[in-house]
Amino acid sequence: MTTTPEPVVSLRSVTKRFGALTALADIDLDVRPGEILALLGENGAGKTTLTKIVYGMYQPDDGELRVGGVPVRLRSPADAIASGIGLVSQHFALVPSLTVAENVVLGREGGALLDRSKIEGAVLATAERYGLDVAPRALVRAMSVGAQQRVEILKALHRDCKLLILDEPTAVLTPQDGERLFATLDGLRERGLAVIIITHKLREVMRVSQRVVVLRHGRVVGERATAGASQAELARMMIGREQLPVESASRRGTPLQRTPLQRTPLQRTPLVEARRLTLRDKRGVTLLDDVSFDLYPGEIVGVAAVAGNGQSELVSVLTGMAQPSAGEVLLSGERVSGLPPAQLARLGVGRVPEDRLEAVVGNLSVRENLTLEHIGAFTRAGHLDGRAMAAEADRLIAEYQVKAKPGDLVRTLSGGNIQKIVLARTLSRKPRFVVVAQPTRGLDVGATAYVHERLLEQRDRNAAVLMVSEDLDEVLRLSDRVLVMYGGRIVGDFAADEVDVGRVGLLMAGEGVAVHG
Amino acid sequence: MARSAPTARAARRPWRWEWGSAPWWLRLALPMIAILVTFALASVLIAASGANPLDVFYELLIRPLTRRTSRLEVLVRATPLLLTGVAVAIAFRAGYYNIGAEGQLYAGALAAAFLGPRLGEWAPPAAVAVMLVGGLVAGAAWALLPAVLKVYAKVDEVVTTLLLNSVMLLLVGGLLNGPWRDPVSGWPRSPTIAAAAEFPQVIARSRVHLGFVVALVLVALFWWVLSRTHFGLELRAVGMGATAARFMGVSVRATVLFAALLSGGVAGLAGVGEVAGIHHYLIEGISPDYGYTGIIVATFGGLHALGVAVAAGFLALVDVGSTSASRALGIPAYLGQVVQATLLLVTLAVLLLNRYRPARRSRREERV
Numbered sequence: 001m002t003t004t005p006e007p008v009v010s011l012r013s014v015t016k017r018f019g020a021l022t023a024l025a026d027i028d029l030d031v032r033p034g035e036i037l038a039l040l041g042e043n044g045a046g047k048t049t050l051t052k053i054v055y056g057m058y059q060p061d062d063g064e065l066r067v068g069g070v071p072v073r074l075r076s077p078a079d080a081i082a083s084g085i086g087l088v089s090q091h092f093a094l095v096p097s098l099t100v101a102e103n104v105v106l107g108r109e110g111g112a113l114l115d116r117s118k119i120e121g122a123v124l125a126t127a128e129r130y131g132l133d134v135a136p137r138a139l140v141r142a143m144s145v146g147a148q149q150r151v152e153i154l155k156a157l158h159r160d161c162k163l164l165i166l167d168e169p170t171a172v173l174t175p176q177d178g179e180r181l182f183a184t185l186d187g188l189r190e191r192g193l194a195v196i197i198i199t200h201k202l203r204e205v206m207r208v209s210q211r212v213v214v215l216r217h218g219r220v221v222g223e224r225a226t227a228g229a230s231q232a233e234l235a236r237m238m239i240g241r242e243q244l245p246v247e248s249a250s251r252r253g254t255p256l257q258r259t260p261l262q263r264t265p266l267q268r269t270p271l272v273e274a275r276r277l278t279l280r281d282k283r284g285v286t287l288l289d290d291v292s293f294d295l296y297p298g299e300i301v302g303v304a305a306v307a308g309n310g311q312s313e314l315v316s317v318l319t320g321m322a323q324p325s326a327g328e329v330l331l332s333g334e335r336v337s338g339l340p341p342a343q344l345a346r347l348g349v350g351r352v353p354e355d356r357l358e359a360v361v362g363n364l365s366v367r368e369n370l371t372l373e374h375i376g377a378f379t380r381a382g383h384l385d386g387r388a389m390a391a392e393a394d395r396l397i398a399e400y401q402v403k404a405k406p407g408d409l410v411r412t413l414s415g416g417n418i419q420k421i422v423l424a425r426t427l428s429r430k431p432r433f434v435v436v437a438q439p440t441r442g443l444d445v446g447a448t449a450y451v452h453e454r455l456l457e458q459r460d461r462n463a464a465v466l467m468v469s470e471d472l473d474e475v476l477r478l479s480d481r482v483l484v485m486y487g488g489r490i491v492g493d494f495a496a497d498e499v500d501v502g503r504v505g506l507l508m509a510g511e512g513v514a515v516h517g
Numbered sequence: 518m519a520r521s522a523p524t525a526r527a528a529r530r531p532w533r534w535e536w537g538s539a540p541w542w543l544r545l546a547l548p549m550i551a552i553l554v555t556f557a558l559a560s561v562l563i564a565a566s567g568a569n570p571l572d573v574f575y576e577l578l579i580r581p582l583t584r585r586t587s588r589l590e591v592l593v594r595a596t597p598l599l600l601t602g603v604a605v606a607i608a609f610r611a612g613y614y615n616i617g618a619e620g621q622l623y624a625g626a627l628a629a630a631f632l633g634p635r636l637g638e639w640a641p642p643a644a645v646a647v648m649l650v651g652g653l654v655a656g657a658a659w660a661l662l663p664a665v666l667k668v669y670a671k672v673d674e675v676v677t678t679l680l681l682n683s684v685m686l687l688l689v690g691g692l693l694n695g696p697w698r699d700p701v702s703g704w705p706r707s708p709t710i711a712a713a714a715e716f717p718q719v720i721a722r723s724r725v726h727l728g729f730v731v732a733l734v735l736v737a738l739f740w741w742v743l744s745r746t747h748f749g750l751e752l753r754a755v756g757m758g759a760t761a762a763r764f765m766g767v768s769v770r771a772t773v774l775f776a777a778l779l780s781g782g783v784a785g786l787a788g789v790g791e792v793a794g795i796h797h798y799l800i801e802g803i804s805p806d807y808g809y810t811g812i813i814v815a816t817f818g819g820l821h822a823l824g825v826a827v828a829a830g831f832l833a834l835v836d837v838g839s840t841s842a843s844r845a846l847g848i849p850a851y852l853g854q855v856v857q858a859t860l861l862l863v864t865l866a867v868l869l870l871n872r873y874r875p876a877r878r879s880r881r882e883e884r885v
Contacts, residue, residue: 319764321763340766340768341763342766342767342768343766345765345766351764357758358760358761358764359761359764359765360758360761361754361757361758361762362758363758364750364753364754364758368750369765372754372762372765372766372767373765375747375750375751376747382746382747382748383745383747384745384746384747384749384750
């Protein structure tokens with residue numbers, strides 16, 4: 001980069017709102033030929049929304065998009081492709097039973113007849129021009145994920161893209177394939193392409209990009225030349241905190257009433273013990289790797305992790321929705337892992353899953369959803385006690401301030417009200433152990449505060465709470481202890497008063513962790 | 518990449534069909550719309566066969582109601598349709614797509630034909646009870662294999678239940694042409710059942726038999742179980758959201774398995790009714806696809822008890838009417854089946870609307 005070339009694509013004051021939520025606020029961004037720009041941010045920071053705007057899937061509410069200096073309106077991905085913008089998403093759009101060349105020209109080449117050798121030649125020429133190692137005749141079905149990703153890249157290049165966007169490209173790759181992808185991207189950059197790589201892994205930013213833009217809560221919070229940036233600095237920008245002692249300050253600033261954690265002798269025996277939990281999927285990929293921890297009564301333990309690092313699987317195991325491949329969970333010394341959900345509920349495990357719609361049946365009424373988990377209590381000889389169900393529903397609706405009538409279908413409620421239904425059903429049974437995942441995702445400020453209060457209430461009545469959240473603020477505000485997960489393992493364990501936010505950020509991003517696998 | 522295009526296009530529309538329950542007027546109107554569209558389509562076919570569509574519709578829908586005999590005959594035809602309709606609705610409500618009611622009906626008929634001749638010494642009420650229980654068990658037994666495969670091995674039940682229908686038809690054919698062949702006449706029909714095992718008539722001077730009452734009771738039971746019992750709530754929960762149901766502690770496997778067996782059992786009762794109430798022996802064509810028509814009944818009836826009852830009555834009417842229409846107007850007798858089949862297709866298309874409601878595009882699109 002001798003002189004600064006004209007940007008390929010520029011964003012000027014781009015804003016995108018979804019209802020009350022501002023997903024992107026006033027974004028300015030340039031991406032130039034011959035550079036790889038890393039877009040770094042936590043989940044929900046707005047990376048994907050930004051991509052969708054550049055790729056024509058969303059229209060900005062404000063601001064403008066320029067391609068080659070000219071303001072444009074991209075109404076669809078077809079427009080974006082025509083403007084020379086290519087996207088490689090995590091979900092490949094390939095037809096497995098077709099060859100590479102057929103996939104590449106699919107939806108592009110006109111004419112009724114397909115001249116095989118001609119398209120194969122053309123595709124090969126594109127591949128060679130960009131130094132991509134792809135055989136045009138190979139069947140996509142037989143290719144590795146890494147190779148399929150190269151086909152996706154080739155597809156974009158064959159459509160003459162000048163800006164290539166990769167959305168978390170390494171999420172689906174092995175480390176070896178990841179390194180190969182980076183080598184490919186280096187090659188594309190040398191040939192003058194502009195590349196945006198979306199990631200939340202610091203290592204990748206440092207490895208492949210020349211420039212990094214950090215997004216947080218829909219805003220650009222920093223921009224650095226990668227060469228001059230330190231990982232610790234980027235981590236701090238990403239999670240939005242300065243160096244310590246931020247944690248105590250944030251505590252003081254919260255409106256939450258909380259008593260300091262003092263363990264009484266009773267609370268010194270762990271209520272929940274996770275022992276060497278391991279979970280592998282069908283293909284043998286390790287999702288949970290030797291996870292052990294203790295939970296004591298009267299504490300909230302927060303799990304901080306970037307999505308896809310095993311926290312969802314941990315919740316599945318603890319809520320009885322998945323069987324661990326190895327290891328066990330003890331509740332008051334009794335083994336509870338592997339028990340069906342009904343039995344867990346009976347033993348005093350309160351469960352609030354990550355996806356609310358996994359906890360309620362949308363097509364059933366509020367009344368039915370509030371009672372189904374403990375339906376035995378409302379049944380006499382198999383016959384439902386409608387009056388008792390209605391009374392319970394009325395009671396919970398009032399107590400948990402659900403804005404709905406007992407007969408409403410749950411599907412028709414807002415996210416906040418659905419979450420209140422899940423909480424009401426779960427917490428009204430006074431569980432000893434509460435597992436809660438993403439408790440406030442998608443909720444507005446009021447509902448969020450309400451949920452937080454209820455969770456602290458559980459802690460104060462001596463339940464053990466394990467909370468998984470993508471929102472690091474939430475984890476830090478509520479937790480008495482913070483566990484950090486990365487790659488299916490617990491890589492950090494901090495007491496609330498000694499949380500080093502910078503270190504948490506690094507651990508979440510996979511730094512300071514021995515690489516395995 | 519191309520997949521995302523519709524999203525972008527949809528985003529510009531000011532309204533869209535939203536997943537949700539249709540307003541009540543639309544839900545009531547939809548079956549009417551389905552019928553009208555069906556008749557519009559059928560008119561084309563009728564006109565092509567050289568008849569006046571209005572004459573044909575009169576024969577199909579009105580004429581059968583003008584005479585006592587044919588009025589009661591509608592009830593006779595409705596009997597197996599009510600049962601297979603309920604059978605299919607039970608399974609569909611649990612999210613188990615049982616296409617095997619035809620085979621399960623024959624399983625029940627087989628049981629009736631086996632038990633019937635052996636109950637000569639029994640008191641009639643006991644013999645009839647044995648016939649009913651036998652048909653229930655046989656239908657459930659025939660439904661067992663696909664249900665077990667579905668629940669424990671995730672084998673698609675649509676395929677297995679459908680294929681087992683052919684197996685059952687071949688089995689019945691084999692029995693009737695082999696060991697059960699009438700030794701005297703040589704006809705492929707089973708021995709006549711004992712008089713004690715015959716279903717009594719419930720309306721004098723007609724073929725309306727006990728099976729009709731049983732069918733009505735089952736329609737009522739279907740309603741009661743689904744809306745008023747613990748099991749019914751679990752069944753609905755499983756059908757509408759298996760993951761969430763499992764999360765709330767419902768045993769999805771047990772529920773689906775039981776619903777599938779219940780469905781098979783009720784379909785089996787339809788077979789018992791045809792043997793014990795109408796023919797008094799088993800022949801190969803004892804069911805003119807009552808099992809498949811049950812799918813139309815259940816779907817057109819919106820999987821609701823009352824809807825199933827109305828749909829069964831309507832289809833029985835068309836069935837009876839098509840026989841007289843062919844005689845009176847010289848049109849093919851299978852026109853009734855064409856109407857029924859068209860109705861199924863139209864119903865499926867129209868009922869899609871039932872699951873949506875027109876809504877202004879909400880500002881909250883996809884969360885990111």
